[in-house]
Amino acid sequence: MTFPTLSDIRAAHARIQPFVHRTPVLTSSAINEIAGCELFFKCENFQKVGAFKARGAANAVLKLSPEQKAKGVATHSSGNHAAALARAASVAGIPAYIVMPSNAPEIKKKAVSGYGGEIVECEPTLKARESTLEDVVEKTGATFIPPFDYLDVIEGQATCALELLEEQPNLDIVMAPVGGGGLLAGTALTVHYLNPSIQVIAGEPSGADDAFRSMQAGAILPNEKTQTIADGLLTSVGKLPFAVIQQHVEAILLATDPQIVEAMRLLYERMKLVVEPSGAVPLAALMANKERFAGKRVGIILSGGNVDLGKLPF
Amino acid sequence: MTFPTLSDIRAAHARIQPFVHRTPVLTSSAINEIAGCELFFKCENFQKVGAFKARGAANAVLKLSPEQKAKGVATHSSGNHAAALARAASVAGIPAYIVMPSNAPEIKKKAVSGYGGEIVECEPTLKARESTLEDVVEKTGATFIPPFDYLDVIEGQATCALELLEEQPNLDIVMAPVGGGGLLAGTALTVHYLNPSIQVIAGEPSGADDAFRSMQAGAILPNEKTQTIADGLLTSVGKLPFAVIQQHVEAILLATDPQIVEAMRLLYERMKLVVEPSGAVPLAALMANKERFAGKRVGIILSGGNVDLGKLPF
Incomplete structure (x- = not known):
């Protein structure tokens, strides 16, 4: 297995550039x-x-090859990957089949169908999701695009740190949240290639701490149960991301839910940024370990902002 | 009376640049x-x-001259101008005396004292505010810096449109909210100098519509009572701003509170931006008058983001 090289990541960046935002890097003297x-x-x-x-x-x-494109893409997800894949397919003018549990929130279904994704409902169990996806793939010939355990996805996520380091090359540390590990692995690869003296540190909710435990054990120890407000990070780390994380991530630091909420509040109040709980986890982990970061220059990836405004924790 | 020229505004921009952010211009295909x-x-x-x-x-x-600086600055305000003046004084290393009504929210007092401003409390009436301010100025020799009816303040607010048009010169319309009128007047001057074919249009809450009525009457008609969620726009338009607005503003469009809340929701949900109600007023006014803006390229100044997170209207 070959992980994306720096030139692969640069090529990915050029490939996706017309279809994604180059997001700004913001600072706050108050924070x-x-x-x-x-x-x-x-x-x-x-x-x-x-x-x-x-x-x-x-x-x-x-x-995807033209032949693959003609048959479309498929995935099972009720989160941001579902909407992202539906949108990417729509931009490319190809079908997207998204398997979603029947109890998925209306707002998430609307996001997928808003991008023209075809929702295939199933029972709300992992088994039903996987078997329904298999059926869809068999029937349509669509290519399954998993949310994180997939090299082309990791390569795409790696482009985020490329932009960050282009703008701020002199960092001591780069932080990202870890759920399935696609963003963290991509970030770690890019940082390693561009400047291996920069440490990559992850933030993880203590209520879904599989990556933390897996790093210590040297083997993947999935979450048995999870309880955290950071609903984008409930999933356990994938095999491909974990291989990269083991090699190139310095540490995984935990944050409790009250710490995550406090970090969200800082981002809303001081930076006027709407972030979802998962996006605030690295800052929360940093604030819980201030001595480790004292005086350092730290890049933090705010991973997402999809939050139900009616259910803000403050 | 001479209003700031383009070269005055450019000089102001260079003057304040080390002390303020160059804020980004963001877009949303969804909105x-x-x-x-x-x-x-x-x-x-x-x-x-x-x-x-x-x-x-x-x-x-x-x-200010060195002599003036030595004696500090003063104002009466319980809003963003109080915090802004306290901060500007702190950066310049001079005293700031801020007259605030005794019933001003704790959070606003904290903002002022956090920047080292000296709070002088008074009874919560306009008369008490003005007489207390006079006392402070007499006792300290501080220079009174009014929130909007003051040429150097208008000149400073004018730098915002300078940055906007530098980044996006090909606009058809520029929008700003109007309360006291400092931002709107500054914006109108800059736009007039740089490209008089760009229209300047203001958004105003229908529950504090003095600028709208004043434009129609050709004379300042202050608010007698106000009722709007846009608490930064309760004040009536000032004389100096009104002179500029009459000359260089194309129209003032009104927005109701439900329209303002809906515009806020769009900015939070689609752009992940925390804005205060006043900041959402121009977008609300635009959405209430879509036909006027159809197909146009419109710059909108999101004026501020200081909102009590515990009291969001959704």
Whole structure:
């Protein structure tokens, strides 16, 4: 197995550029003062579909052969990857079949159908999702694009750190959240290629701490149960991302839900940014470990901003 | 009386540049589709102190003579101008005396004292505010910096449109909210100098519609009572701003509170931006008059983002 090289990642960036935002990097002297270090926030909450997932999905779709494109793409997801894949397919003018549990929130279904994705409902179990997806793929010949355990997706997510380091090359640390690990692995690859002296550190909710435990054990230990407000990070880390994370990630730091909410509040109040709980996890993990970051220049990827405004935790 | 020239405004921009953010201009294809035109949002919600007011206050403070600086500045305000003046004074290392009504919200007092401003409390009436301010000025020799009816403040606010048009010169229309009129007048001057074919249109809450009525009457007709969620726009338009507005503003369009809340929701949900109700008024006014803007390229100044997260209207 070969992981994307720097030139692969640069090619991915050129490939997806017409279809995604180059998101700004914002700073806040108020938060710097509170955190005791200098922070550079890469605002993927402003990304198309409201999350970095637009990058990986676009890259995966654009790399398909004409034959594959003709038959479309498929996935099972009720989160940002579903909307991102539906949008990427729509931009490419090909069908997207999205398997979603029958109890998925209306707003998530609307996002997918708004981009022209075809929703295939199934029972709300992982088994039903996988078997329904198999049926769809068999019937349509569509290519399955998994949310993170897939090289072209990791390659796409890696383009985010490319932009961050282009704008701020002199960082000591880059942080990203970890759920399935696609963003973290892509980030770690890019940072490793561009400047291996920059540490990559992940933030993970303590209520879904599989990546933290897996790093310590040296083997994937999936979550058995999860309980966290960071609903984008419930999934366990994938095999491909974990291989990269083991090699190139310095540490995984945990944050509790109250710490995540406090970090969200800082981002809303001080930076006027709408972020989803998962997007605030790295800042929360940093604030819970201030001494480690004291005086450093830290890039933080704010992964997404898709939050139900009626259910903000403050 | 001489209004700031283009070279005055450029000089102000150079003067304040080290002390304020150059805020980004963001776009949203989703909102463009809903609005039926192409929108460019100048994000002054990301500005220092969370509002464009940082520009005018910085400019006014930096233009003081050394003798004036030694005695400090004073104002009466319980809003963004109070915090902006306290911060500008703190950056310049001079005292700021801020007269605030005794019933001003704790959070606004904290913002002022957090920047080192000295709060002078008074009874919550306009008369008490004015007489307390006179006392402070007499006792300290501080220079009174009014929030909008003051040429150096208007000149500072004018730098916002300078940045917007530098980034997006080919606009058909530029929109700003109108309360006291400092931002609107500054915007109108800059746009007039750089490209008089661009129309300047204001958004105003229908529950505080003095500028709208004043434009029609050709004379200032202050608000007798106000009722709107846009708490930054309750004040009546000032004499100096009104003189500019009469000459260089094409129209003032009204928005109701439900329209303002709907525009806020669009900015939060689609653009992941925290804006205060006043900042959403121009978009609300545009959405209430879509036909007027159909197919146009419109720059919109999002004036601020200081909102109580516990009291969001959704």
